[in-house]
Amino acid sequence: MAESSLPPPPPPPLNPAGGASEWKDQGRPPLIPFPPSARWGLGDALASFGVFVVASIVLVGIMALVAPDAALNSPWLPLLVAGPQIAQGAFVWWVARCKGTGIDRDYGMVVRKIDWLIGPVLVVGGFLAVAGVVAAMNELGAETPTASVAELLEDAADEGLDDSPEGSDGLVKVADTSGLTIWIVFVAVFAATAVPVIEELVYRGLWWSALLKRGMSEWWVLLITSAAFAAAHFEPSRFPVLFTLGIALGMGRLLTGRIGASIITHALINGLGMVALLTTV
Numbered sequence: 001m002a003e004s005s006l007p008p009p010p011p012p013p014l015n016p017a018g019g020a021s022e023w024k025d026q027g028r029p030p031l032i033p034f035p036p037s038a039r040w041g042l043g044d045a046l047a048s049f050g051v052f053v054v055a056s057i058v059l060v061g062i063m064a065l066v067a068p069d070a071a072l073n074s075p076w077l078p079l080l081v082a083g084p085q086i087a088q089g090a091f092v093w094w095v096a097r098c099k100g101t102g103i104d105r106d107y108g109m110v111v112r113k114i115d116w117l118i119g120p121v122l123v124v125g126g127f128l129a130v131a132g133v134v135a136a137m138n139e140l141g142a143e144t145p146t147a148s149v150a151e152l153l154e155d156a157a158d159e160g161l162d163d164s165p166e167g168s169d170g171l172v173k174v175a176d177t178s179g180l181t182i183w184i185v186f187v188a189v190f191a192a193t194a195v196p197v198i199e200e201l202v203y204r205g206l207w208w209s210a211l212l213k214r215g216m217s218e219w220w221v222l223l224i225t226s227a228a229f230a231a232a233h234f235e236p237s238r239f240p241v242l243f244t245l246g247i248a249l250g251m252g253r254l255l256t257g258r259i260g261a262s263i264i265t266h267a268l269i270n271g272l273g274m275v276a277l278l279t280t281v
Helices: 042-066 075-097 103-107 114-137 149-162 183-215 218-231 237-256 258-277
Strands: none
Touching: 042 075, 042 183, 042 237, 075 103, 075 149, 075 183, 114 237, 114 258, 149 183, 149 218, 183 218, 183 237, 183 258, 237 258
16 A cells, blocks of 8 residues: 555644643643643542532531530531531642642642732622622512521621630630630631632632633633532522622633632632621621
8 A cells, every 4th residue: 555645744732841732622722731641620520529518428427426415616616617628628639639740730720929919800890790799689689698607607606605704615705795716716717718729729720620621611611610619609599699709710710821810819808708707796
C-alpha cells in the first residue's frame, strides 16, 4: 500500500507545564490550562456533595448517641458546623493532590493584588443584586429568609442567656445578660475565614474546573456552579438569594481565571454578616 502524501497531523498544543493539554476545545483554551495528569472530573465534584452530607449525618448521629441531652451552646456547636466543611475541604484538596497537580494549578487557587480590588466591587454588586431579589420576593409575598447558621447561632445564644456564671466553661463573661460564648465566636470566625476558602475551592474550584474540562461554556459553568452552591446549603427558601450571591462569587473566576477574587468576596460577605450577628446576640 502506497504511503499517504498527506502531511502528518499537528501535535497537540502544549500547556505551560509541558505536555499535551486535555482541554477539549483547543480553539478556546482555559485561562489556567489543565495538565494531562489531571484525572479528576465531574464525578469528584458530585462526590464532594456526598462527603459533606455523610459527615453531617455521622456527626449528628454521634452526638445523638454520645450526648443526646447536650446543650447547643457547647463544644458540639463548632463540631457540627465546622466538621462537615473541613471534611469536604479535605476531600477536595485530596482530589487535587492525588488526581491532579494541586489546588493552585487545577482549581486556580491563586491570589493577585488586583483581586483585593475586584473583591469589594463584587461585594457591592452582589449586595445590590440581592437587594433586588429580596424586594422581588417581598412583592410576591415571600418572607425574607434567614440563614440557617445565623438561626443556629441565635438559638445557641438564647441558651447562653440561661447559663449561670458557674455554668458552661465556654461562657464569655462579657455581661451577665450576654448569650455570647466562645463556641459562638469560634463558629463566627470559622464562617468568615475558613468557609469562604473551602466553599470556593469546591464550587468555583473543583466544580468550575470539572465543567470546563467537559468543554462547557464559561457562562453555563457560572450558572450551574451558582445553582450547585445554592442547593448545597439545603435552604430552599434562600435559594434565590444564594444563587444571586453565587453569580457574584463566580464572576471573580470568570473575570480572572482564578478563585482569589472569589475567596476575598466570599470572606467579606460572610465577615460582614457575622459581625452584624455578633453585635445583636
